[in-house]
Amino acid sequence: MTNEPINLTIDNIKVTAKQDTTILEVAKQYGINIPTLCELEGLSSYSGCRLCLVEIRGSTKLFAACTTPVTSGMEITTNSDKLKEYRKITLSLLLSERTHICSVCVANGNCELQDLSNELGVDHVPFEREWTNHTLDSGHNFLVIDRNRCILCTRCIRVCQETEGAHTLDLKNRGKDAQITIDFDALWKNSSSCTSCRKCAKVCPTGAIYVDDDFISKTKDKNIANFLLKRRQL
Amino acid sequence: MDTKKNLRSSSQSILLSPKKKDNSAVNLGLKNDKRLLKLENFMRKMNYKGCALLEILHKAQEIYGYINKNVLAYIAEAIELPASHVFGVATFYSYFKQQQPGKHVITACLGTACYVKGVEEIICAIEKNFSVKRGGSSDDGKLSLFITRCIGACAIGPAIIIDDDIIGNVTEDLVLEKITSILEREKIETC
Numbered sequence: 001m002t003n004e005p006i007n008l009t010i011d012n013i014k015v016t017a018k019q020d021t022t023i024l025e026v027a028k029q030y031g032i033n034i035p036t037l038c039e040l041e042g043l044s045s046y047s048g049c050r051l052c053l054v055e056i057r058g059s060t061k062l063f064a065a066c067t068t069p070v071t072s073g074m075e076i077t078t079n080s081d082k083l084k085e086y087r088k089i090t091l092s093l094l095l096s097e098r099t100h101i102c103s104v105c106v107a108n109g110n111c112e113l114q115d116l117s118n119e120l121g122v123d124h125v126p127f128e129r130e131w132t133n134h135t136l137d138s139g140h141n142f143l144v145i146d147r148n149r150c151i152l153c154t155r156c157i158r159v160c161q162e163t164e165g166a167h168t169l170d171l172k173n174r175g176k177d178a179q180i181t182i183d184f185d186a187l188w189k190n191s192s193s194c195t196s197c198r199k200c201a202k203v204c205p206t207g208a209i210y211v212d213d214d215f216i217s218k219t220k221d222k223n224i225a226n227f228l229l230k231r232r233q234l
Numbered sequence: 235m236d237t238k239k240n241l242r243s244s245s246q247s248i249l250l251s252p253k254k255k256d257n258s259a260v261n262l263g264l265k266n267d268k269r270l271l272k273l274e275n276f277m278r279k280m281n282y283k284g285c286a287l288l289e290i291l292h293k294a295q296e297i298y299g300y301i302n303k304n305v306l307a308y309i310a311e312a313i314e315l316p317a318s319h320v321f322g323v324a325t326f327y328s329y330f331k332q333q334q335p336g337k338h339v340i341t342a343c344l345g346t347a348c349y350v351k352g353v354e355e356i357i358c359a360i361e362k363n364f365s366v367k368r369g370g371s372s373d374d375g376k377l378s379l380f381i382t383r384c385i386g387a388c389a390i391g392p393a394i395i396i397d398d399d400i401i402g403n404v405t406e407d408l409v410l411e412k413i414t415s416i417l418e419r420e421k422i423e424t425c
Contacts, residue, residue, distance in 0.1 A: 170319050184318075
């Protein structure tokens with residue numbers, strides 16, 4: 001394989017990319033925004049959320065930008081009206097699949113699903129909602145998993161497997177019954193492999209896994225928040 | 235070749251050391267019977283490789299007729315794969331059963347032709363009358379109700395399989411009568 005740079009166009013902008021890079025990576029480098037939910041830098045690509053779909057000239061199919069490698073002469077469109085419409089439908093389907101109620105969610109205001117819905121203008125869900133009643137597990141000392149808020153992006157699974165190496169979390173069942181499972185469908189407090197590293201809560205784009213504990217370090221200085229804020233503004 | 239052999243024997247000696255084997259099997263509540271030995275032999279044949287997970291699960295399903303969590307835990311430990319991964323694979327495929335099927339198995343065909351002919355109502359009637367849920371077993375373990383997609387007998391739809399007998403053109407009354415008679419016969423035999 002040669003190391004020659006590849007020339008292609010994204011949204012009519014001529015760009016140059018290295019071999020073996022994906023469309024999403026190149027777009028990021030050039031400041032072109034492609035919405036994503038399951039993609040996270042440092043983890044493997046899953047192409048499960050289908051929000052990063054792009055059009056490539058010469059093909060009627062849509063391609064997931066996070067897993068499609070660039071080739072020479074590609075002409076990519078990332079933001080056509082058709083794609084916008086598709087993304088809205090995808091988001092609506094994600095929202096209708098589980099019980100997503102922002103006003104009673106811990107991640108309200110800090111949720112990637114909510115942000116994207118606002119950004120893409122999904123103001124109502126045209127599909128009948130599932131209103132799932134999956135189990136909530138709050139038995140762990142500080143980690144809580146609410147499967148009703150999960151969008152199955154599998155970020156937590158990938159971070160647990162690839163970064164932490166524990167592989168405590170995985171998907172069970174399939175289709176609309178798919179859920180995050182802990183070991184052999186165990187309660188989190190009984191998990192033998194979990195290292196309580198909190199990485200899963202950190203990467204969760206919604207409020208499905210969260211830390212029910214002090215977020216600020218356990219210092220005894222009551223004014224630490226103000227102090228930190230000042231320091232960070234320097 | 236030699237190194238391969240050595241590796242194999244060393245991994246075997248670790249995994250098959252009697253102490254460890256007995257412990258894990260007993261701890262998991264598995265009886266050290268012939269079935270476990272069969273499974274162990276198969277896993278040894280597969281060299282305890284993680285990539286042979288599907289084959290091993292197939293074998294376990296074949297040997298036990300179902301795969302419960304204890305068997306899964308035993309497999310996960312033997313081939314050194316994360317528990318959640320093994321559980322995920324086993325629950326993904328509908329071929330692998332989680333629970334022991336009942337003594338009598340009813341399989342209803344939910345293919346397009348049978349569906350149009352009204353098999354759904356018959357399934358609901360079975361569920362209601364014998365308190366089983368599709369995909370599950372009754373509490374006494376006598377009856378299981380499974381759903382399958384098209385058994386290829388569309389001409390005689392709606393079709394239902396009761397204990398390996400395919401019954402075509404079934405009606406609600408016919409099925410209920412048949413199942414009741416099977417269960418009653420069993421009762422008499424056990425008395």
